[in-house]
Amino acid sequence: MNTENTAKMDAMADDLPKKLHIAMFPWLAFGHIIPFLELSKHIARKGHHISFISTPRNIERLPKIPLDLASFITFVKLPLSRVENLPENAEATMDVPHHIIPYLKIAYDGLQEPLSRFLETSTPDWIVYDFAPHWLPPIAVKLCISRAFFSVFSASCLGFLGPPAESSVMEDAIYPKGTRMEPERLTVPPKWVPFPTKVAFPLFMAKQLVLGFYEENASGISDWFRYSKTVLGTEFIAVKACMEVEGEWLKLIGKLYNLPIIPVGLLPPSVEDQGGHDDNKDSTWGTIVEWLDKQDKGSVVYVAFGSETKPSPEDFKELALGLEQSGLPFFLVLRKQNSQENGEDLDDQIPEGFEERTRDRGVLWKGWAPQVKILGHDSVGGYFTHCGWSSVTEAFQFGRPLIMFPIFGDQILNGKLLEEMQTGAEVPRNEQDGSFSRESVAKTLRLVMKDVEGQIYRDKAKEMMTTFGDKQLQDRYVDKFVELLENHGQACGDR
Template sequence: MNSMGDSKKLHIAMFPWLAFGHLIPFLELGKLIAQKGHRISFISTPRNIERLPKIPSNLAPSITFVKLPLPHVENLPENAEATMDVPYHIIPYLKKAHDGLQQPLSQFLETSAPDWIIHDFAPHWLPPIATKLGISRAFFSIFNASFLCILGPSKSSVTNAQEPRTEAKDFTVPPKWVPFPTKIAYRLFEAKKIFENFDENASGVSDWFRLLTIYLGADALAIKTCTEIEGEWLELLGELHDIPVIPVGLLPPPAQESGDSNKDSTWGTIVEWLDKQEKGSVVFIALGSEIQPTQQDFTELALGFEQSGLPFFWALRKKIELPEGFEERTRGRGFVWTGWAPQLKILAHDSVGGFLTHCGWGSVTEALQFGRALILLPFLTDQGLVARFLEEKQTGVEVPRNEENGSFTRESVAKTLRFVIEDVEGKIYRDNAKEMATIIGGKDLHSTYIDKFVEFLENRGRVKEG
């Protein structure tokens, strides 16, 4: 139903970064905007578009997929169009290829003249193009507000008043621009990697340059969060960037969204096993499509699951070498699944009591939607800060790690699992996760956020050139 009455139908272009952790929330947001009667052009590469979930038939006329072929770049494997297709160290070449979409995207924007483009952090070259064409720009962040605040301000007045962060240890304490008490900061082993984001990479620019340019060129910052969870951080974010910050809610996808029909058969096998387990007893383990731990990490994880004595369902993207005899010793109690797994359906199952996660914001909000307590094992840039945020909320506990190199032991994995899932002292985490489900699972609440965002888009419309 069109909520706008007789007002103008907007044409909105959407341009996510080439990662499914970005593509899926962008698509979810696009579907919700289309439900309000607006027209969406969803822009990505051919292979990525083919791998997206199918659009509901009632929205299909309102959403057009625009396929821009990804230019060939040296060191980027053939058919690699998303971060899940390449090892972590190859991602800068994917960014370089993504920058090669500048000309075809410009041509599309010029010929189709959308009212808005909702874009990601990566296309630093986009703001001047859109400005010249009179197209309003919204940066949609799939990262949460606390992460963006800790990362840093774009306003020079804020940075000039602070001591610059020039060494890794400077990132291991909360920055001085955060005016309220918090313990959210990087661990030393994470901070050492952070400099990669501030240094020029193989794409020709740094990730921080991309983000800063996007902040300075956007008319608004839309963000996948809500004030009920990140109120003070959202307020601070607006001050750090001097830009309208609009939370769009957590975009919780419907639990029973089936995805591909040929994948539905896998659910039969999985649910048969889950149905045999006691309520709230199973640890679901999934580290996302982009995380590629070392063999040593995998071994310690596996032996930690074994040592915990808890039932577990471990979803692996690719087959790995498990410790000798591991599957035999854990047979019946543990289930190792290789390939695609229906994460939402698994998290929704009553037998699942906890979720060991890499702390991607999307996965975390999916788990909390069903009140699952979290065992936190972050690997990439934003994930460590998300883990600390969740610890502050007492909805999850982080697996202890070596501060210098980030290594962890089977003992620390087993102890953390038992603490969160069954120990009396861990009950507060289980209770808080259930309480969080009332916020994250509240469809009416998130609908209100979408209404406000769409109202903002409608009122702003096209900007005048110049």
Template sequence: MDSKLHVVMFPWLAFGHMIPYLELAKLIARKGHLISFVSTPRNIDRLPKLPPNLEPLITFVKLPLPHVQNLPQNAEATTDVPYDVVPFLKLAYDGLQEPLIRFLESSDPDWILYDFAPYWLPPIASKLGIKTAFYSIFTASCLGFLGPPSVMMGDDEVRKTPESFTVSAPWVPFPTTVAFRYFEFMRVADFISHDSTDVTDMYRFGACIKYADIVAVRSCSEFEPEWLQVVENIYEKPVFPVGQLPTTAYDTGEETDTWWLTKSWLDKQIEGSVVYVAFGSEAKPSQEELTEIAHGLEKSELPFFWVFRNRRGPCDKEVIELPEGFEERTKGRGLVCKSWAPQLKILAHDSVGGFLTHSGWSSVVEAIQYEKSLILLTFLADQGLNARVLEEKNMGYSIPRNERDGSFTSGSVAESIRLVMVKEEGKIYREKIKEFKELFVNKDRQYKYVDIFLDYLITHKVASKE
């Protein structure tokens, strides 16, 4: 049997998805396998550079995104558009079906690893004799909470009200707090309702899992063994943890002006004193929330570095603004960055001690990689479920909020930051992150997960391709 694979990867059009897909692609290519990484031209151009040794093994396949009414020109990722425009991005993504089929027919891959959105892909791949793996960038706890494919696809009466998403599910056989809080669910309730594509996100998710040959999960059995068992039980097919996939950006050695200015400021701060504030490429606070965050940072009296985005894409009409005089009042103690910032380099800096984050899993993994304490403020998608896991394990502390509308005060922001960063009662959060670091970033363990996964892919290739 030929032990070399050709694997196609087809992530959803969000950088929080594309980056973990690229990390797994690099680990697979490292073993000499060929990767075709499929996305749109602008997204591929914005991905991190590959290490030179992997360039011959990873081919970026650029499929132009079809034009869809209500989707702005050049909008190719979730970060380019306001939240309410994302359904039109899914519609355009569905329009990649024909060009993707033509590529698959001409390139004859062994496997395709795909995301939660292309519910139409598994039957196409099956007809073409290509084996399929649903690769989840969501954790096993998130998948376990969402439930069996039949539930996701609407064939079950288990979950019909918002409240039913705020408690553990009947298929989870152990006590857990992993569930949405009411306000978290209401912010993502559209994922169980029809949008402009006439297909719910939950249906997409369920169909992608149901019709896959196997499932790969960004997880490791030492971190959430009970959840991986739940997922295997409810999916009734092989489930492979592929590790936490910490980001490994290739450093070209070139320092941008942004990083030079950032580093020079961080170098002047006391070790472990700075709180880094960033909410990822998708989460955007409301103006009211932003004002409370800003005033909370002010009241905390700790130094901070804030990556501040005032809109999601150029067509976002709801521009949020910092409170009047905020930057002047915090000058010297705080720095607000209004452009892209190199998150890995910032988190790696010794002066950074804590991270006020939206709980996106890539950001969580990067924080653990550099032993930064976590202050949690969720906004969208799986972030609430991630926060519950971190809370259960004492790895992060969530800012107190109103259960119904999610509102919070500047006082609770300041108090939470100080608790996690400096107070004695928050010491557990600082210590737990250090405990879990080895589990998340150990290279040998990461390679072992990928090797087990690859052994399966090689031995279960379609027979006619051997």
């Protein structure tokens, strides 16, 4: 009888999904690290073990893991090697000005050897990686580790970029070799997009994209090369997206890339999990909420540009003066990069007399702020944003319409997609040079926040809550992703 029961239990155990060991390896930017961490937490909730790999300082700056998940997530600290032109203690894009980021990529590439050693000794079942480690897929193949590329960018961004040239006969047939990367081509939707869309770059930004993405930088290779190699080396692409928002684009990239495309949902962070890089988070929120509680419902515009990007000093001054001219109550977050560009001080960016003139209706907050908590407060009626995909996700959880000022790269394409969805309005800019006026800033703010003509933006943003704020819907996407990890690992026999 005991033997029979044991056999039954063994048979039942065979039917249960194997508990996996999954390594996560994001790029060194908090706009990437945080979505990777959110995805890790979801996977850990299914009982799988996560090795979350980054640098010591980045790991120290992460929000605390919920206690019930602490035993399932191990943080693996790989120190960066010293690189010329990279400031000491710079371990993330938020630590350096934009032109120094290629040197951070050199340091990141230096993780190849220590990461290889870790993978060899710990033998995870899967490695989930970002766009930057072009050298990683061959290492994983050799070690018989299954590979998944996780895109923190929107599906529309991937659809606009199209597949790596090496994998696509179609691209050469549509665009003569090399011409796809001409700035003028990037100002209209690609010919492979079969539906009408506004998703494209203004000329001034297209020129920046060619320089910053397609051309070789100080790291010795282009970001396009990195992206191409990581995509070509994956078994499938996981995308921070869902069918309800980007269904057409997800179907398109499935055809373009000739790879399984797995939407993992939008990974909205919960207010309870909100953490930050500030040791005094609780007292910080206490000060902020005291001011927010005194404001009228839906009256405040929250202004923030994320941890990775900031407007130029000239643009910031014009934006601030436009905010002042709008007459709206505001909460403006001004963050410095830890390695300041040109030795610039935060106070140098603020227009002279701005704080004094707006003290009765606005807050200028210097440093980290609990963004999810602020966006969730009833007094906040709109979000003046750079259109980072994670920030957009946070805003739509609470139905906040957007006043958009995208700064570079995928933010531009996100802004065009969101305009199509009528969930916000972009500050008008000159197509040739990107210039704009404080008057247009003030007009766009008033349009989205209070004008009758802007009601469509407020209504459409509220509609987004049914998707972005639906935890059960978003969790189902992650559940399907985890099922794929459980059922489709690389067959290599005993490792």
